[in-house]
Amino acid sequence: MALQLDAHPPATPAPRDTRPPRSGRLSRIDAKYSPYLYIAPFFVIFAIFGAWPLAYTFWVSLHDWDLLGSNPTFIGADNYTRLLVDSDFWHSVVNTLGIFVISTVPQLLLALWLANLLNRHLRFRTGWRMAVLVPNVTSTAAVAIVFGVLFGREFGMVNWMLDLVGVDPIGWKSDRFASWVAISAMVDWRWTGYNALIFLAAMQAIPRDLYEAAAIDGANRARQFWAVTVPLLKPTIIFCVIISTIGGLQLFTEPRLFHSGTNAIRGGPMRESQTLTMYMFENAFAPYYNFGYGSAVAWLLFALIAIVAAINVLIIRRLGAGARPNVGGRKGGPR
Amino acid sequence: MSRLWRASPLTYCALIAATVMSLFPIYWMFVVASRSSDAMGQLPPPMTPGGNLGANIARLFDNTDAYFLTGLINSAIVATTVTISVVFFCSLAGFAFAKLRFRGRNAMLMVIIATMMVPTQLGVIPLYMLMTKLNLNDRLPAVILPALVTGFGVFMMRQYAGQAVSTELIEAARVDGCGTARIYWNVVVPALRPAAAVLGLLTFMTTWNDFLWPYAVLNDPANPTVQLSLRALSDGYYQDMSQVFTGTAIATLPLLLVFVLFGRQIIGGIMEGAVKA
Numbered sequence: 001m002a003l004q005l006d007a008h009p010p011a012t013p014a015p016r017d018t019r020p021p022r023s024g025r026l027s028r029i030d031a032k033y034s035p036y037l038y039i040a041p042f043f044v045i046f047a048i049f050g051a052w053p054l055a056y057t058f059w060v061s062l063h064d065w066d067l068l069g070s071n072p073t074f075i076g077a078d079n080y081t082r083l084l085v086d087s088d089f090w091h092s093v094v095n096t097l098g099i100f101v102i103s104t105v106p107q108l109l110l111a112l113w114l115a116n117l118l119n120r121h122l123r124f125r126t127g128w129r130m131a132v133l134v135p136n137v138t139s140t141a142a143v144a145i146v147f148g149v150l151f152g153r154e155f156g157m158v159n160w161m162l163d164l165v166g167v168d169p170i171g172w173k174s175d176r177f178a179s180w181v182a183i184s185a186m187v188d189w190r191w192t193g194y195n196a197l198i199f200l201a202a203m204q205a206i207p208r209d210l211y212e213a214a215a216i217d218g219a220n221r222a223r224q225f226w227a228v229t230v231p232l233l234k235p236t237i238i239f240c241v242i243i244s245t246i247g248g249l250q251l252f253t254e255p256r257l258f259h260s261g262t263n264a265i266r267g268g269p270m271r272e273s274q275t276l277t278m279y280m281f282e283n284a285f286a287p288y289y290n291f292g293y294g295s296a297v298a299w300l301l302f303a304l305i306a307i308v309a310a311i312n313v314l315i316i317r318r319l320g321a322g323a324r325p326n327v328g329g330r331k332g333g334p335r
Numbered sequence: 336m337s338r339l340w341r342a343s344p345l346t347y348c349a350l351i352a353a354t355v356m357s358l359f360p361i362y363w364m365f366v367v368a369s370r371s372s373d374a375m376g377q378l379p380p381p382m383t384p385g386g387n388l389g390a391n392i393a394r395l396f397d398n399t400d401a402y403f404l405t406g407l408i409n410s411a412i413v414a415t416t417v418t419i420s421v422v423f424f425c426s427l428a429g430f431a432f433a434k435l436r437f438r439g440r441n442a443m444l445m446v447i448i449a450t451m452m453v454p455t456q457l458g459v460i461p462l463y464m465l466m467t468k469l470n471l472n473d474r475l476p477a478v479i480l481p482a483l484v485t486g487f488g489v490f491m492m493r494q495y496a497g498q499a500v501s502t503e504l505i506e507a508a509r510v511d512g513c514g515t516a517r518i519y520w521n522v523v524v525p526a527l528r529p530a531a532a533v534l535g536l537l538t539f540m541t542t543w544n545d546f547l548w549p550y551a552v553l554n555d556p557a558n559p560t561v562q563l564s565l566r567a568l569s570d571g572y573y574q575d576m577s578q579v580f581t582g583t584a585i586a587t588l589p590l591l592l593v594f595v596l597f598g599r600q601i602i603g604g605i606m607e608g609a610v611k612a
Contacts, residue, residue: 027514031435034515038431039443041424042484046450049481053458053465060460117349120342130598131354137594137601138361141546141562142583145569146364149375149576157363157380193357194605201606221340250454253546260570277456277547284460285551291460298457305454 061295072292079296089297091271092279093304095180099255099275100248100308103184108240110192112233115199116225129200132193144186144257148173151182151258158182173259179273186254191247195240202236203229238316245309249301252277276301364587367580375576391581400571402557403582406564413475413560414542417482421538422531424484429492430523434500435515444493450486459551466552473555482542488534495530496523533604536597540590561586 061079065072083089118128135143150157151172159169172182206229214224230237255273256264265282267274274282276297284294367374370385395403431437432444462481463472471477500523508518524531549560556567565586568579594601 027509027512030514030516031509032437035431035435035437035440038427038435038515038519039489042428042447042486042489043443045481045484046486048465049462050450050453050455050458053461054453054455056461056464057458060464114353117342117346117353120340120346122342122346122350126599126602128350128354129602130594131350131357133598133602133605134357134361134591134594137540137590139544139562139565139583139587139590141544141565142364142587143360145565145579145583146360148569149367149580150360150363155376155378155380160378160380189356189360193353197602197605246452246454250456252456256550257546257566257569260574264570280459281551285463291464295460298460302454302457 057295057298060291061293061299063292065290065292065295067289067291075292079293080300082293083296083300088271088274089279089300092267092274092276095176095267095271095273096249096251096275096304097308098177099180099183099187099251099273100245102180103187104241104244104248106184107188107192108195108237108244110188111195111240112199112230112237114192114196115203116229118196118200119203129197132196134193135190136194138190140190140253141257143190144254145260147182147186147189147254148258148260151185173268174270174272176270176272179258179268183251183255183258183273186258187248187251191244195244198240199233199236202233206232234316238313241312241316242309245312246305249305249308250277251275252281276304361587361591364580364584367577368584370577372575372577387577388581391577392585394575395568395578395581395585398568398578400556401564401568401582402559403561403564403568403585405557406559406561407585409475409559410543410561413478414539416479417542418535418539420479420483421485421488422535425488425492425534426496426524426527426531427519428484428489429494429496430500430519430527432489432493433496434502434505434523447486447489451490455481456547459548462548463551471552473553473558475558477552478545478549478560481548482545485538488538491534492527492530496527499530500526529600530604532597533600536593536601537604540593543589 060072062074062076063072064075064078114132118125118132122128151159153159153169153171153173156172158172163169170178172178210228210232211224214228219227252275255267255275256278258273259266259268263269265274265278265286267278280294280297280301282288283290283297288294363380366381366384368391369388370381371387371390374381374385395401428447432440432447466472466477469477471480504522505518508522513521544562545560546562546566549563550566553559553563559567565579565582568574568582
């Protein structure tokens with residue numbers, strides 16, 4: 001909330017303007033043009049390091065362009081047609097989507113449940129919130145390495161615990177589906193608490209009398225959760241889904257560092273968990289240094305993100321479209 | 336806050352379970368970091384810290400493949416520079432968007448919001464080519480330059496400035512003959528301080544943590560960021576896991592420290608941003 005820090009006058013009283021009109025003209029110029037000066041850094045830096053590369057990626061993707069870039073030849077859509085029949089590319093698409101689905105769905109459901117727990121009258125309120133957010137503020141690279149060990153085949157703690165309950169050891173790095181699960185566990189561990197806090201913020205803005213009315217109508221707690229909380233949270237859920245989509249489909253650090261050794265960029269010897277971004281790296285940088293082909297992968301990744309985000313929004317819009325009491329309540333609610 | 340449901344013992348049990356899940360991997364990282372390397376081969380796994388931390392740290396800094404000390408120094412330089420720059424430029428732009436009138440303001444703000452949706456990592460290849468042209472490959476400016484200002488930061492500062500900076504005060508300062516630069520410094524900066532702190536913390540943590548872009552552009556193993564040192568350590572032919580874990584623990588420590596000191600503000604920032612987004 002806004003602190004009233006502005007209630008006191010400026011630190012140093014400004015000198016009275018007793019000078020002739022010249023300074024008046026200057027200050028008019030100042031008021032008119034200085035705003036552009038203040039916003040210019042963003043646009044200059046974004047143009048050079050954000051917009052231009054994105055567009056240029058497309059240009060590069062139309063070329064046969066290697067590391068030296070001495071003689072890039074225009075080859076039109078060749079990189080794309082080659083990609084469409086490249087089985088390693090589709091393999092990485094399936095990996096990316098698989099990891100995305102088995103990480104995002106449980107993650108958001110868990111976050112919803114966790115937010116519901118946190119949205120109660122709790123002792124050590126801040127302590128619980130910090131505890132669930134800690135995973136989010138750790139080093140991704142470090143966590144990927146630690147999880148790589150936890151999911152080790154021989155001496156990993158996960159297999160050891162499974163062994164205690166009589167399950168045979170699982171090859172978390174050599175089995176395709178198992179490696180998806182291990183990487184999803186990492187992603188969920190990191191992001192569930194973060195999403196829970198976002199849901200919590202939205203839940204706190206829901207007016208209490210809606211629950212009272214629901215209770216009078218005979219709805220129990222679970223019913224209230226699904227009939228009141230979830231529908232009112234829909235905009236926030238959409239927000240979280242889109243953020244997770246963009247992040248989930250770009251997954252790189254976790255799968256890259258989950259594997260170690262010479263073939264790590266391939267996500268294991270048989271590309272068990274190579275994501276699209278890893279495939280882009282493998283082609284654009286070591287070992288192939290094919291900028292054109294890598295750029296084509298980048299653009300298809302962009303397209304994939306857009307498509308999946310659109311599908312997600314459509315699905316969520318459909319879900320429970322009928323049950324939507326028209327209460328804004330997102331702003332200015334009790335905190 | 337009006338009547339919330341009372342938390343039942345079951346709620347607390349669930350929260351304790353969630354907390355244990357959250358903290359265990361970090362705890363275990365410190366356990367292994369403080370033990371000798373054969374701790375990794377023990378079943379059941381050791382659960383308490385040992386006395387080898389000092390020796391592991393010494394070996395880590397002696398390891399000639401990881402350049403760990405260089406990595407730490409580089410990361411500190413990069414994260415500090417980026418944080419100062421982001422806070423300064425974003426507060427300037429946020430102030431302009433929230434409180435100054437100029438032609439094209441709304442359109443430009445829309446552009447900034449739109450940039451937040453563009454996954455910048457898709458430009459990695461041309462960015463790499465650009466850095467090669469500028470002869471910045473393998474040097475820190477290549478990591479710093481693209482991060483100097485963020486759309487998220489501008490947007491966040493604009494939201495905050497809209498409510499925290501009083502328009503009357505700005506008008507009064509103007510009547511008194513203050514230029515906009517002076518107004519920014521004497522009126523806006525004091526009012527934006529809380530939001531600037533949150534933005535600074537988040538920026539520092541993100542930058543410290545960044546892996547993908549440094550991985551692409553810093554290829555010289557002798558000049559890494561700390562996250563790249565970790566990669567070199569864990570990709571090594573022979574892995575001394577307690578040494579690797581000492582590295583991961585040290586790389587995580589600054590983030591945890593920031594979080595322990597300023598967790599309340601960070602949580603506030605995340606939750607507030609969520610409701611307004």
